[in-house]
Amino acid sequence: MSRRPIHLAAHFPGVNNTTVWADPDAGSQIEFDSFVHLARTAERGLFDFLFLAEGLRLREHRGRIYDLDVVGRPDTFTVLAALAAVTDRIGLTGTINTTFNEPFEVARQFATLDHLSRGRAGWNIVTSSDAFTGANFRRGGFLDHGDRYARAEEFLAVARKFWDSWAPGAVRADVDHGVYVDPERIGSIEYSGTHFDVRGFAALPAGPQGHPVLLQAGDSPTGRAFAARHADAVFTLHASLQEGQRYYADMKGRARSYGRDPHRLKVFPAATVVIADTAAEAQDKAWHIRRQQVSGATAIAMLEQVWGRDLSGYDPDGPLPDVDPVADGAISQGRVRHADPVALARRYRELAEADNLSIRELVIAVTSRQQFAGTAAHIADEMDRYVQADACDGFILVPHLTPRGLDEFVDRVVPLLQERGAFRAEYAGTTLREHLGLGA
Numbered sequence: 001m002s003r004r005p006i007h008l009a010a011h012f013p014g015v016n017n018t019t020v021w022a023d024p025d026a027g028s029q030i031e032f033d034s035f036v037h038l039a040r041t042a043e044r045g046l047f048d049f050l051f052l053a054e055g056l057r058l059r060e061h062r063g064r065i066y067d068l069d070v071v072g073r074p075d076t077f078t079v080l081a082a083l084a085a086v087t088d089r090i091g092l093t094g095t096i097n098t099t100f101n102e103p104f105e106v107a108r109q110f111a112t113l114d115h116l117s118r119g120r121a122g123w124n125i126v127t128s129s130d131a132f133t134g135a136n137f138r139r140g141g142f143l144d145h146g147d148r149y150a151r152a153e154e155f156l157a158v159a160r161k162f163w164d165s166w167a168p169g170a171v172r173a174d175v176d177h178g179v180y181v182d183p184e185r186i187g188s189i190e191y192s193g194t195h196f197d198v199r200g201f202a203a204l205p206a207g208p209q210g211h212p213v214l215l216q217a218g219d220s221p222t223g224r225a226f227a228a229r230h231a232d233a234v235f236t237l238h239a240s241l242q243e244g245q246r247y248y249a250d251m252k253g254r255a256r257s258y259g260r261d262p263h264r265l266k267v268f269p270a271a272t273v274v275i276a277d278t279a280a281e282a283q284d285k286a287w288h289i290r291r292q293q294v295s296g297a298t299a300i301a302m303l304e305q306v307w308g309r310d311l312s313g314y315d316p317d318g319p320l321p322d323v324d325p326v327a328d329g330a331i332s333q334g335r336v337r338h339a340d341p342v343a344l345a346r347r348y349r350e351l352a353e354a355d356n357l358s359i360r361e362l363v364i365a366v367t368s369r370q371q372f373a374g375t376a377a378h379i380a381d382e383m384d385r386y387v388q389a390d391a392c393d394g395f396i397l398v399p400h401l402t403p404r405g406l407d408e409f410v411d412r413v414v415p416l417l418q419e420r421g422a423f424r425a426e427y428a429g430t431t432l433r434e435h436l437g438l439g440a
């Protein structure tokens with residue numbers, strides 16, 4: 001069997017505790033220069049796409065804005081449109097939810113981005129969270145989990161109608177009149193469902209890709225089914241070899257069950273990388289980064305999310321709390337909820353007792369994200385191994401530094417991947433769909 005190529009993408013290091021803000025090399029997560037540097041570095045490394053996450057409401061913890069990570073992020077479409085002007089090949093992918101938006105707007109925005117970037121637009125479809133996010137909007141929280149996916153289905157169906165509604169030849173170049181439009185070739189949209197009742201016309205023809213590349217992030221069975229039916233790629237946190245293999249087999253099997261070619265659904269786990277000259281140095285560096293990512297205050301806050309109660313009186317360098325968690329204690333807002341906090345707290349206690357870990361050490365251990373740490377050659381070997389072993393089709397790299405966190409990877413690991421024929425030596429196509437090996 002032929003060797004499968006590795007696909008690479010770059011996650012802009014934004015509002016999360018992977019990003020180390022205390023490092024003197026850390027830059028702004030708001031200023032455009034940061035986005036430009038990361039996008040151009042990823043493009044220099046011949047990555048498939050740059051990826052922006054989304055959060056529509058500042059996270060809160062114990063009733064205040066959570067400020068242990070840096071707070072705030074600019075608007076996705078504006079950033080991606082600006083990046084389209086300063087990059088040539090790299091795909092530009094944004095996370096946009098289907099819960100608090102409207103299909104007409106989003107279809108128009110992605111079609112515009114696809115035109116501006118000449119076929120490089122990608123949409124990471126999420127359903128987002130709940131009433132907490134919704135409170136920032138006119139409608140407030142209005143849909144439970146299942147209905148958010150039902151809305152996402154309809155949302156995508158309507159968006160597709162908009163993208164498909166201008167027939168080929170609707171826009172014609174005419175020597176006498178410049179560019180003109182043939183109204184006969186612009187189809188009307190009609191859609192009537194539970195969540196949308198839409199009648200009208202798309203504001204512009206679809207971009208060069210026809211539809212933007214569709215990604216999905218969401219791990220529930222409903223989320224996986226949605227991705228298996230519709231997505232060109234999935235973003236997942238199932239990142240270890242074994243977990244990745246299980247997830248990969250599940251997603252490819254689901255795609256097959258919907259009559260799709262499983263190769264047309266690409267699996268991208270998040271990955272972090274620590275490069276050094278020796279394995280021992282890389283382990284030291286990784287440990288140092290983990291301690292920067294999880295300060296004492298962050299460790300307490302993360303434990304509070306599980307315990308559902310105020311643990312500020314505990315010493316992060318001391319043992320775990322002796323009190324029990326509150327099963328429904330919503331101390332944190334705007335984050336993914338833990339399904340069974342009581343069971344999780346029990347597991348944390350067992351782990352801490354077995355290895356005599358402090359609160360901070362435990363949180364570092366259970367949230368550890370240094371997936372690839374070692375020499376550049378070791379990292380290249382490992383990434384290739386994961387792809388050849390059907391754990392994934394590639395990686396969305398989440399650097400710990402803004403905006404220079406990918407420089408070393410592109411300088412040191414990419415050439416090694418190229419040497420072993422695991423990664424492209426140049427972009428073969430111009431569109432994101434082509435980079436992903438999904439046709440023109």
Ligand SMILES: Cc1cc2nc3c(=O)[nH]c(=O)nc-3n(C[C@H](O)[C@H](O)[C@H](O)COP(=O)(O)O)c2cc1C
Pocket residue numbers: 052053054055056095097125126127128129145217218219220221222223224235236237
């Ligand atoms: C790897 C991953 C990344 C995600 N990134 C975002 C994001 O940037 N913004 C967002 O609103 N939701 C994000 N989500 C959550 C989605 O909103 C998801 O649609 C929601 O959690 C409901 O999906 P689920 O219950 O199927 O996981 C992410 C989920 C996963 C698994």
